[in-house]
Amino acid sequence: MGKTYDCITDELARWFEAQPVFFVATATSDPKTRVNLSPRGLDTFRVLDNRRVAWLDLTGSGVETIAHLRADGRITFMFCAFNGPPRIVRLHGHGRVHEPGDGAYEMLRPRFPDLPGGRAIIDVEISRVASSCGFGVPRMEFLGPREQLVTFAERKASGELAEYRARKNVRSIDGLPGLESPNTIQTGPEDGAA
Numbered sequence: 378m379g380k381t382y383d384c385i386t387d388e389l390a391r392w393f394e395a396q397p398v399f400f401v402a403t404a405t406s407d408p409k410t411r412v413n414l415s416p417r418g419l420d421t422f423r424v425l426d427n428r429r430v431a432w433l434d435l436t437g438s439g440v441e442t443i444a445h446l447r448a449d450g451r452i453t454f455m456f457c458a459f460n461g462p463p464r465i466v467r468l469h470g471h472g473r474v475h476e477p478g479d480g481a482y483e484m485l486r487p488r489f490p491d492l493p494g495g496r497a498i499i500d501v502e503i504s505r506v507a508s509s510c511g512f513g514v515p516r517m518e519f520l521g522p523r524e525q526l527v528t529f530a531e532r533k534a535s536g537e538l539a540e541y542r543a544r545k546n547v548r549s550i551d552g553l554p555g556l557e558s559p560n561t562i563q564t565g566p567e568d569g570a571a
Contacts, residue, residue: 494530
């Protein structure tokens with residue numbers, strides 16, 4: 378059944394990076410703000426070492442995760458096996474937001490695929506790694522990634538993407554600060570992030 382690990386093992390790291398989707402949960406200590414739970418994909422997750430992970434956060438319609446991390450820092454990742462043996466693994470930790478132009482963003486960006494619309498890298502120190510059975514998770518066939526998020530970013534000129542971020546990504550739905558530099562546009566390592 379469930380197990381708590383001392384750290385992220387090599388086997389877990391390979392398993393995490395092989396999963397086509399993972400989930401991220403964040404909240405603030407203020408009970409008036411909403412809890413956020415978001416699915417993520419597109420090969421954007423990386424294990425940096427046995428207690429640190431990161432993911433490339435792409436431009437989207439909201440900014441809840443970033444706002445919560447700025448306000449509180451707590452974050453939980455959940456990975457589930459939708460094929461193969463049943464398994465759920467949660468990573469609990471504290472995260473930091475690195476936006477384009479930040480030295481940490483520039484250092485980490487080459488670890489990720491060349492996807493357009495990167496607005497931040499979320500860098501997380503892991504404090505707990507725990508598995509549970511996953512017996513109730515259905516088995517499903519992975520048909521492939523959805524391309525709409527990538528296509529959305531590719532179709533917009535950098536000024537249009539910056540304007541979109543300025544409208545949609547500077548405040549959370551609860552009014553918390555989101556992106557600090559919504560006008561900074563970098564689409565991938567070829568844009569000077571390497």
